[in-house]
Amino acid sequence: xxxxxxxxxxxxxxxxxxxxxxxxxxxxxxxxxxxxxxxxxxxxxxxxxxxxxxxxxxxxxxxxxxxxxxxxxxxxxxxxxxxxxxxxxxxxxxxxxxxxxxxxxxxxxxxxxxxxxxxxxxxxxxxxxxxxxxxxxxxxxxxxxxxxxxxxxxxxxxxxxxxxxxxxxxxxxxxxxxxxxxxxxxxxxxxxxxxxxxxxxxxxxxxxxxxxxxxxxxxxxxxxxxxxxxxxxxxxxxxxxxxxxxxxxxxxxxxx
Amino acid sequence: xxxxxxxxxxxxxxxxxxxxxxxxxxxxxxxxxxxxxxxxxxxxxxxxxxxxxxxxxxxxxxxxxxxxxxxxxxxxxxxxxxxxxxxxxxxxxxxxxxxxxxxxxxxxxxxxxxxxxxxxxxxxxxxxxxxxxxxxxxxxxxxxxxxxxxxxxxxxxxxxxxxxxxxxxxxxxxxxxxxxxxxxxxxxxxxxxxxxxxxxxxxxxxxxxxxxxxxxxxxxxxxxxxxxxxxxxxxxxxxxxxxxxxxxxxxxxxxxxxxxxxxxxxxxxxxxxxxxxxxxxxxxxxxxxxxxxxxxxxxxxxxxxxxxxxxxxxxxxxxxxxxxxxxxxxxxxxxxxxxxxxxxxxxxxxxxxxxxxxxxxxxxxxxxxxxxxxxxxxxxxxxxxxxxxxxxxxxxxxxxxxxxxxxxxxxxxxxxxxxxxxxxxxxxxxxxxxxxxxxxxxxxxxxxxxxxxxxxxxxxxxxxxxxxxxxxxxxxxxxxxxxxxxxxxxxxxxxxxxxxxxxxxxxxxxxxxxxxxxxxxxxxxxxxxxxxxxxxxxxxxxxxxxxxxxxxxxxxxxxxxxxxxxxxxxxxxxxxxxxxxxxxxxxxxxxxxxxxxxxxxxxxxxxxxxxxxxxxxxxxxxxxxxxxxxxxxxxxxxxxx
Numbered sequence: 001x002x003x004x005x006x007x008x009x010x011x012x013x014x015x016x017x018x019x020x021x022x023x024x025x026x027x028x029x030x031x032x033x034x035x036x037x038x039x040x041x042x043x044x045x046x047x048x049x050x051x052x053x054x055x056x057x058x059x060x061x062x063x064x065x066x067x068x069x070x071x072x073x074x075x076x077x078x079x080x081x082x083x084x085x086x087x088x089x090x091x092x093x094x095x096x097x098x099x100x101x102x103x104x105x106x107x108x109x110x111x112x113x114x115x116x117x118x119x120x121x122x123x124x125x126x127x128x129x130x131x132x133x134x135x136x137x138x139x140x141x142x143x144x145x146x147x148x149x150x151x152x153x154x155x156x157x158x159x160x161x162x163x164x165x166x167x168x169x170x171x172x173x174x175x176x177x178x179x180x181x182x183x184x185x186x187x188x189x190x191x192x193x194x195x196x197x198x199x200x201x202x203x204x205x206x207x208x209x210x211x212x213x214x215x216x217x218x219x220x221x222x223x224x225x226x227x228x229x230x231x232x233x234x235x236x237x238x239x240x241x242x243x244x245x246x247x248x249x250x251x252x253x254x255x256x
Numbered sequence: 257x258x259x260x261x262x263x264x265x266x267x268x269x270x271x272x273x274x275x276x277x278x279x280x281x282x283x284x285x286x287x288x289x290x291x292x293x294x295x296x297x298x299x300x301x302x303x304x305x306x307x308x309x310x311x312x313x314x315x316x317x318x319x320x321x322x323x324x325x326x327x328x329x330x331x332x333x334x335x336x337x338x339x340x341x342x343x344x345x346x347x348x349x350x351x352x353x354x355x356x357x358x359x360x361x362x363x364x365x366x367x368x369x370x371x372x373x374x375x376x377x378x379x380x381x382x383x384x385x386x387x388x389x390x391x392x393x394x395x396x397x398x399x400x401x402x403x404x405x406x407x408x409x410x411x412x413x414x415x416x417x418x419x420x421x422x423x424x425x426x427x428x429x430x431x432x433x434x435x436x437x438x439x440x441x442x443x444x445x446x447x448x449x450x451x452x453x454x455x456x457x458x459x460x461x462x463x464x465x466x467x468x469x470x471x472x473x474x475x476x477x478x479x480x481x482x483x484x485x486x487x488x489x490x491x492x493x494x495x496x497x498x499x500x501x502x503x504x505x506x507x508x509x510x511x512x513x514x515x516x517x518x519x520x521x522x523x524x525x526x527x528x529x530x531x532x533x534x535x536x537x538x539x540x541x542x543x544x545x546x547x548x549x550x551x552x553x554x555x556x557x558x559x560x561x562x563x564x565x566x567x568x569x570x571x572x573x574x575x576x577x578x579x580x581x582x583x584x585x586x587x588x589x590x591x592x593x594x595x596x597x598x599x600x601x602x603x604x605x606x607x608x609x610x611x612x613x614x615x616x617x618x619x620x621x622x623x624x625x626x627x628x629x630x631x632x633x634x635x636x637x638x639x640x641x642x643x644x645x646x647x648x649x650x651x652x653x654x655x656x657x658x659x660x661x662x663x664x665x666x667x668x669x670x671x672x673x674x675x676x677x678x679x680x681x682x683x684x685x686x687x688x689x690x691x692x693x694x695x696x697x698x699x700x701x702x703x704x705x706x707x708x709x710x711x712x713x714x715x716x717x718x719x720x721x722x723x724x725x726x727x728x729x730x731x732x733x734x735x736x737x738x739x740x741x742x743x744x745x746x747x748x749x750x751x752x753x754x755x756x757x758x759x760x761x762x763x764x765x766x767x768x769x770x771x772x773x774x775x776x777x778x779x780x781x782x783x784x785x786x787x788x789x790x791x792x793x794x795x796x797x798x799x800x801x802x803x804x805x806x807x808x809x810x811x812x813x814x815x816x817x818x819x820x821x822x823x824x825x826x827x828x829x830x831x832x833x834x835x836x837x838x839x840x841x842x843x844x845x846x847x848x849x850x851x852x853x854x855x856x857x858x859x860x861x862x863x864x865x866x867x868x869x870x871x872x873x874x875x876x877x878x879x880x881x882x883x884x885x886x887x888x889x890x891x892x893x894x895x896x897x
Contacts, residue, residue: 128428136385143396153389
């Protein structure tokens, strides 16, 4: 396959960026998208040019590190991660535009690499159950109906890649945040901190500069793990019921 | 020096309890006066950092990824073993201990392995309490499955994403402690050296991967939880970033390396499709519960999966079922891997490359229905289709072995301390619990055992003994010296401006390792490998080309530093494999086989741990032997016939 690549190049966070065009002549349809970029980078380095920087790690669709905006869609044309996208999904002679995630809360670090530490800070605000090591009862003393466990698992499969934010015209992180809120709201282990968790995580999400949700559903359509927007509905319910019934937490207070 | 494993005396089931009682405690009010560095945030690192912070220690945690949640533990699919015996099928701590020792082909310590089996039950309790959504039965109780040839169902799982769920559990515990201010988290930060002063580990040198800044961090103790080194083979199931640098730098500073040649080759991976291949993807071993492995009886060059249905039953060779009638497709990983290689070497491999065998689900789908198979393996089938373009519901999968895990690692004693006082190694980074072959669903167990339930006890003994005021600050000249050494190494790498990329060298190294130090090894082959690695190392340091500078995000520079360390490690692995002239675990030594061509272990000569000591640049390393004593388990040759 022959391809033309238009890739966003930006030397650093505080520098101007722009598209640069590259052509590739011998692309195998069996290559993954990232392997195609590896081949490009090898050729750039051999010419003494700086390679295109992009985040990647596990290359099996689970670590959530890869993050390319391909032809106007996060992770490209399929509902999968970039590392699991293969060149057979493109056609010979096609022009492919590659950009970093675009969101104010995800500043560009270099080229296609963005800073997603906002996601970690949201998790720190309440994405946990407070149980110290060694303090747990026997695992089978906590009964969890299979349906509930399955639904919690559906939410828990979020890989934190940020495609939901990149897909959203508001750069909202509601799908990401609601996945964790849902997992714990569903499980019996998550009940004691249920209200505070929803309030704190939402407050941190707002503080990070993510946009609001207007229910366009783009996040669900692009999520590589198929996280459902019903989680957002659940989070809204959790949040509002907490606002009306919880007396323990001041909204926006520090986590901990 | 003599290696002291510090295994406590007494009956096997009482060793850990007795040891815990004999360990010194740190006064609760003094814990906040200690600092501990944890490098790596996978299962071992995240669980250790969280647990130590909960106890009151001040923790600094480091990872090279953009978030601690991305560590490669996340990719483990199948499950985690625990001796809960919830299924009433005869499991027990002793049976898990026995199976692990036997599965490791009698090259692990009894004491360590029994402790692992003991704490396994607490791990499940802890993870469930954290909200890990393990698979459940309709009554709400935890579900189990039999895994990797085990005769009991002791594996807990969360679909095909057990590693992800366990890691996110540990990550959540870590997050809680970061929010509490007890853990200071450094992301996109790579450890490049350990600082040792007066024989004790005092801190580390890191590089901020975004700014390139070289920094010093001091502490009372340093924990390396940096995973395995399977990427020495270039192609492996490891993440692209997984590397040996932290462990190797520690080795060069005095930590002995244990059993470096012990590498696990996993039988069920998606085969290589071309020279662009950047990594290999594992298909969970659980697939062998229902899939049947076969190749044509007579070689058929380039046989496609879509044409496999046309091969009549009589012309198929279900070689595992034929050779091992009692275990069939569920023989251990090494046996399955070696037999796949054998049939491909005979020319009977399938697919365009001829380096693959079929894993066929058509019988299982006929027997159980598509719905049941989908419920068990749906996400794996989807993943396979995504990568290869073939639909495993319609045509057989193609699989081939790939490097998956390294049982070798830094030598540690019973307290998980390396030969450098104050320097610990946890999880896959240490050598201790899996012997010459790791059982399925045991890696997650060991990573979490070390982090949640071993190190919180054992580190206290060291810290209490040295005292909280025994800390050296980063203004000590040794830190300056180590920083300067790192800076000059980086400048040296950048100044070469040769003609090959770091990846090209890495691929060449991988090819040498796979060819000569992989599943099957021989003395002449290993000697060839040794010469080739030496030449590769010389070429690397004169001909690598790294673009960009040192004070910026520079992924070529990161790769080159890691490849340089992998080349040195490769040489040591070959030395270790040369020394171990026996077949054991996943390692077939051609000079050591039975008349039927099966692996022959030599307990009289090799029932020891090889611990290698770095003796200086370009010097041969010296070998120390820790004899393995088996007081509870009788050594037998494995037979799966």
